[in-house]
Amino acid sequence: xxxxxxxxxxxxxxxxxxxxxxxxxxxxxxxxxxxxxxxxxxxxxxxxxxxxxxxxxxxxxxxxxxxxxxxxxxxxxxxxxxxxxxxxxxxxxxxxxxxxxxxxxxxxxxxxxxxxxxxxxxxxxxxxxxxxxxxxxxxxxxxxxxxxxxxxxxxxxxxxxxxxxxxxxxxxxxxxxxxxxxxxxxxxxxxxxxxxxxxxxxxxxxxxxxxxxxxxxxxxxxxxxxxxxxxxxxxxxxxxxxxxxxxxxxxxxxxxxxxxxxxxxxxxxxxxxxxxxxxxxxxxxxxxxxxxxxxxxxxxxxxxxxxxxxxxxxxxxxxxxxxxxxxxxxxxxxxxxxxxxxxxxxxxxxxxxxxxxxxxxxxxxxxxxxxxxxxxxxxxxxxxxxxxxxxxxxxxxxxxxxxxxxxxxxxxxxxxxxxxxxxxxxxxxxxxxxxxxxxxxxxxxxxxxxxxxxxxxxxxxxxxxxxxxxxxxxxxxxxxxxxxxxxxxxxxxxxxxxxxxxxxxxxxxxxxxxxxxxxxxxxxxxxxxxxxxxxxxxxxxxxxxxxxxxxxxxxxxxxxxxxxxxxxxxxxxxxxxxxxxxxxxxxxxxxxxxxxxxxxxxxxxxxxxxxxxxxxxxxxxxxxxxxxxxxxxxxxxxxxxxxxxxxxxxxxxxxxxxxxxxxxxxxxxxxxxxxxxxxxxxxxxxxxxxxxxxxxxxxxxxxxxxxxxxxxxxxxxxxxxxxxxxxxxxxxxxxxxxxxxxxxxxxxxxxxxxxxxxxxxxxxxxxxxxxxxxxxxxxxxxxxxxxxxxxxxxxxxxxxxxxxxxxxxxxxxxxxxxxx
Amino acid sequence: xxxxxxxxxxxxxxxxxxxxxxxxxxxxxxxxxxxxxxxxxxxxxxxxxxxxxxxxxxxxxxxxxxxxxxxxxxxxxxxxxxxxxxxxxxxxxxxxxxxxxxxxxxxxxxxxxxxxxxxxxxxxxxxxxxxxxxxxxxxxxxxxxxxxxxxx
Numbered sequence: 001x002x003x004x005x006x007x008x009x010x011x012x013x014x015x016x017x018x019x020x021x022x023x024x025x026x027x028x029x030x031x032x033x034x035x036x037x038x039x040x041x042x043x044x045x046x047x048x049x050x051x052x053x054x055x056x057x058x059x060x061x062x063x064x065x066x067x068x069x070x071x072x073x074x075x076x077x078x079x080x081x082x083x084x085x086x087x088x089x090x091x092x093x094x095x096x097x098x099x100x101x102x103x104x105x106x107x108x109x110x111x112x113x114x115x116x117x118x119x120x121x122x123x124x125x126x127x128x129x130x131x132x133x134x135x136x137x138x139x140x141x142x143x144x145x146x147x148x149x150x151x152x153x154x155x156x157x158x159x160x161x162x163x164x165x166x167x168x169x170x171x172x173x174x175x176x177x178x179x180x181x182x183x184x185x186x187x188x189x190x191x192x193x194x195x196x197x198x199x200x201x202x203x204x205x206x207x208x209x210x211x212x213x214x215x216x217x218x219x220x221x222x223x224x225x226x227x228x229x230x231x232x233x234x235x236x237x238x239x240x241x242x243x244x245x246x247x248x249x250x251x252x253x254x255x256x257x258x259x260x261x262x263x264x265x266x267x268x269x270x271x272x273x274x275x276x277x278x279x280x281x282x283x284x285x286x287x288x289x290x291x292x293x294x295x296x297x298x299x300x301x302x303x304x305x306x307x308x309x310x311x312x313x314x315x316x317x318x319x320x321x322x323x324x325x326x327x328x329x330x331x332x333x334x335x336x337x338x339x340x341x342x343x344x345x346x347x348x349x350x351x352x353x354x355x356x357x358x359x360x361x362x363x364x365x366x367x368x369x370x371x372x373x374x375x376x377x378x379x380x381x382x383x384x385x386x387x388x389x390x391x392x393x394x395x396x397x398x399x400x401x402x403x404x405x406x407x408x409x410x411x412x413x414x415x416x417x418x419x420x421x422x423x424x425x426x427x428x429x430x431x432x433x434x435x436x437x438x439x440x441x442x443x444x445x446x447x448x449x450x451x452x453x454x455x456x457x458x459x460x461x462x463x464x465x466x467x468x469x470x471x472x473x474x475x476x477x478x479x480x481x482x483x484x485x486x487x488x489x490x491x492x493x494x495x496x497x498x499x500x501x502x503x504x505x506x507x508x509x510x511x512x513x514x515x516x517x518x519x520x521x522x523x524x525x526x527x528x529x530x531x532x533x534x535x536x537x538x539x540x541x542x543x544x545x546x547x548x549x550x551x552x553x554x555x556x557x558x559x560x561x562x563x564x565x566x567x568x569x570x571x572x573x574x575x576x577x578x579x580x581x582x583x584x585x586x587x588x589x590x591x592x593x594x595x596x597x598x599x600x601x602x603x604x605x606x607x608x609x610x611x612x613x614x615x616x617x618x619x620x621x622x623x624x625x626x627x628x629x630x631x632x633x634x635x636x637x638x639x640x641x642x643x644x645x646x647x648x649x650x651x652x653x654x655x656x657x658x659x660x661x662x663x664x665x666x667x668x669x670x671x672x673x674x675x676x677x678x679x680x681x682x683x684x685x686x687x688x689x690x691x692x693x694x695x696x697x698x699x700x701x702x703x704x705x706x707x708x709x710x711x712x713x714x715x716x717x718x719x720x721x722x723x724x725x726x727x728x729x730x731x732x733x734x735x736x737x738x739x740x741x742x743x744x745x746x747x748x749x750x751x752x753x754x755x756x757x758x759x760x761x762x763x764x765x766x767x768x769x770x771x772x773x774x775x776x777x778x779x780x781x782x783x784x785x786x787x788x789x790x791x792x793x794x795x796x797x798x799x800x801x802x803x804x805x806x807x808x809x810x811x812x813x814x815x816x817x818x819x820x
Numbered sequence: 821x822x823x824x825x826x827x828x829x830x831x832x833x834x835x836x837x838x839x840x841x842x843x844x845x846x847x848x849x850x851x852x853x854x855x856x857x858x859x860x861x862x863x864x865x866x867x868x869x870x871x872x873x874x875x876x877x878x879x880x881x882x883x884x885x886x887x888x889x890x891x892x893x894x895x896x897x898x899x900x901x902x903x904x905x906x907x908x909x910x911x912x913x914x915x916x917x918x919x920x921x922x923x924x925x926x927x928x929x930x931x932x933x934x935x936x937x938x939x940x941x942x943x944x945x946x947x948x949x950x951x952x953x954x955x956x957x958x959x960x961x962x963x964x965x966x967x968x969x970x971x972x
Contacts, residue, residue, distance in 0.1 A: 005879070006947035013940030017862045020933065027917075031937070034930045036897035037856035040913055041930070044905035172860075177909075181916070724915035775909030 028183045040180055042173040043775040051809035056816040059086055059161040066811040067797060072770035072778045075319040075797040084320050085155040085336040087813065089162025092316060096333035096772040098176035099312045101186055102719055103334060104193040107135050107200035109389065114182055116392040124389060125419055128400050129276040131387045132411045135203065138435040139195035145439035146195060152441045156191045159336040163189035177774055178720065197334035202434035204278045206466030209358045210547060212271040213651035215497040219268040220646055228661065229653045232546050233538060235660050238554045240469060240483065240535040241518040250541035251513045254491040257505035264499060270648050271498060273412040273428065274420035279308055279746055284351035285552055285739055286471040287529035287560060288479040290522060295565040299473035300755045302571050303340055303349025304748035306741045311718045311726060313768025315750050319797060325449035328796050330750050330766065337444035340750060342762060345451045346474040347754040351530045353467030353483050356545035357433035361407045361501030365427055370403040370413060376503050405429045407501060429501055431508065433488065438464035453478045460484045461514060469530035475756045481528040482519040483535045487512045490543045512542055527560045550656045551737040555581040568761055571753045574739060576789035582737035583627050584615040586659050590630065593686035603694055619709035619733040625700060629693035637685045641673045708733055716767045716783050717745050725774045732787040751791065763791035841885060844875050848889035848942060864890060865941040872945025879946050886942025887935040895931025902927060
């Protein structure tokens with residue numbers, strides 16, 4: 001033995017191994033990561049991968065079969081609902097495990113545990129926001145409800161067992177790619193994670209409000225100005241339930257507190273805290289047309305929920321057949337059942353109700369320990385919980401002490417100002433409807449096997465948050481829509497601003513009875529529809545809040561009322577319609593007010609393109625780019641002078657507000673720039689805004705980004721926002737106000753058209769693929785077709801079709817006896 | 821000592837010598853592959869070390885054998901996997917690492933990382949059992965490639 005050289009080479013080699021086994025910043029342990037037998041190469045799925053296998057799994061009651069078609073869509077044949085849920089859990093885990101766990105970690109405020117503190121501790125802030133909002137607390141309550149019901153408990157238990165059965169058999173080399181990249185391992189799945197997933201959706205869809213921004217605006221602007229900036233009535237509203245519908249008198253009449261004028265409406269306090277907000281434009285379209293408007297004489301139901309266009313996609317497509325039901329549609333990896341889909345009798349789809357169910361209360365604590373607060377003329381002891389937030393790369397976890405009040409947890413206090421850097425001495429408790437007990441899983445369990453309107457109606461009863469517009473159509477011919485959810489009955493403007501938390505008179509006083517929710521069955525006009533607009537006009541006896549997009553609903557109803565002999569193909573065209581009704585209403589106003597004498601020859605070229613534009617946001621159009629820049633500068637010009645006076649969080653008026661104001665009143669008071677002595681006119685600001693957009697348009701032209709799709713730049717973006725795992729620059733049109741609501745990172749997450757003929761004729765597509773593995777050919781199967789507005793027929797496989805050539809692989813499952 | 825051989829003998833020695841080198845490479849690669857099935861990613865270092873210890877060679881050649889064995893094994897496996905995958909994943913990983921999105925570079929890097937460890941491990945093994953340079957060994961090893969003219 002040669003001691004010295006041995007020692008040196010041993011140390012060097014060992015050192016190298018040690019280094020390659022270590023995470024360095026964002027770089028995974030390179031040795032492990034690059035190893036063709038352990039690392040990412042193992043995730044490079046052969047293009048001709050066969051998925052056939054025979055599995056013997058404990059937890060299954062009976063034999064079952066899964067037939068995978070050419071798109072890797074599973075057609076599950078199980079002998080019971082319980083087995084179906086078990087298999088669904090197993091399949092979700094097999095194809096989407098990382099995403100399921102990541103999303104539920106996010107919901108539980110555990111991102112820092114995986115991703116570290118983030119720039120400026122933003123992941124810690126995210127985690128604190130989620131936990132303080134009560135996501136875990138709410139999920140635990142939901143779990144209790146799920147487990148109180150024997151059917152949903154049985155199904156969730158089976159689902160969880162299925163996920164865990166997959167995790168148990170997972171070798172290190174088979175870990176999903178993201179685990180290898182971030183260097184961590186999955187933990188066992190639990191029923192609580194299912195509940196957390198439901199809360200994740202509740203946060204996404206019912207976690208928005210503008211309470212702080214409007215509170216600040218109320219203190220900054222006069223009453224009259226405020227009413228013009230945030231009007232409660234939208235002139236062009238076409239509500240879900242048409243104007244003129246009569247409603248039942250209110251079953252509960254909330255009492256306005258006697259101190260409302262002095263302590264609430266005229267309160268001039270401001271808020272510096274900055275909330276974390278879900279994607280603002282989470283919305284959707286759905287509609288059902290009755291047989292009298294279709295060529296087949298049978299109803300057609302359509303739905304396209306607009307969510308973040310993530311990869312792996314939020315949806316997983318499947319068919320589930322048991323002796324009790326035969327259901328096709330999309331499911332959420334992370335939860336059992338089909339969420340949007342159809343069975344042999346009926347179809348259903350959902351859009352977001354968008355009602356304000358999150359309110360803040362200003363809390364007066366006795367001192368900085370926040371253990372005692374002033375409530376109903378007395379000092380009351382606050383509850384308290386301590387969150388332990390593990391932070392990757394840090395030795396000690398972050399401990400967050402959260403006080404709780406009669407209203408709910410204290411979301412913001414001097415130790416947590418959200419995403420704002422401004423220190424504050426105030427405390428605000430949050431009351432969020434999603435923290436009340438409910439069992440939304442029951443709704444989907446029942447919809448799967450719903451046979452008629454009554455079953456649908458009964459299924460809906462369990463659905464409380466996030467409030468949804470659930471559309472329904474049956475083969476029998478019935479079409480219906482209900483705005484379903486448990487909504488607090490509020491007095492007018494209750495919770496639009498931060499409320500005083502010093503007495504009980506500002507609390508929610510009760511819930512609107514479910515049968516008072518807006519609905520329609522088999523209306524004379526032959527269709528029902530929703531697109532997140534206000535559900536009713538002002539004759540509805542309850543206060544609804546005011547953040548509702550107008551235009552998609554308006555366009556859908558206009559198109560549908562003029563259509564007849566409708567075919568599924570017509571419905572696909574409507575779902576992918578790029579017509580922009582907002583632009584169509586704004587265009588004449590802009591053209592009326594452009595001052596031609598201020599334009600150069602080049603400016604006029606752009607103006608001509610705009611003039612000739614048919615208000616369709618097609619991918620190759622330049623018109624939408626010109627319009628979008630022009631409108632942006634117009635609203636900046638009009639509101640900047642007022643809004644830039646303050647650095648408080650504020651909300652700019654909605655696009656619809658500005659357009660409706662200008663259409664009514666060319667002397668809209670905000671047109672005048674308060675920083676100049678002269679009084680600006682609409683003509684001046686419209687022309688100035690146009691001229692300001694010219695250099696931007698010229699620059700966009702040089703970069704070849706003057707056409708709409710290139711300018712808008714839609715992505716299907718990986719959850720970790722890694723460009724390499726995303727599909728970028730998709731050639732798709734549409735936009736915020738088009739029915740085809742494809743924006744940059746957000747859009748129609750599942751387009752579905754179902755014609756309820758004897759043999760159901762259904763089509764669908766989502767921007768993703770069945771496999772969540774970036775190394776699989778099935779990772780992005782549908783994306784290009786989705787962007788092009790194409791659909792795939794949804795094949796409801798029949799028992800006698802097991803030999804059909806569309807079936808590529810078969811998985812045979814059988815129960816494994818524990819005793820051998 | 822007479823160091824001149826007949827050309828035929830010389831050839832046999834070269835073949836014998838190269839065979840030994842080749843067998844070392846193959847043995848390291850094979851054992852490394854097996855280790856990869858049952859041990860963590862660094863398992864091959866044990867294999868390379870073991871083979872380096874059991875087959876005595878000049879240290880430089882030992883290192884080279886370990887290096888080449890692992891370069892070929894990891895590079896080869898990566899190449900094979902990549903071909904079956906139509907480079908779907910390698911293009912993406914080569915953007916993250918960042919290697920300009922080039923699968924070839926990624927395969928080379930994969931091979932090189934393992935090769936460094938493999939070489940080092942084989943060398944370590946070689947020193948573990950190797951004796952201090954003896955004349956005999958020196959002689960045997962340098963036979964086919966006399967570095968200097970024998971002194972008469």
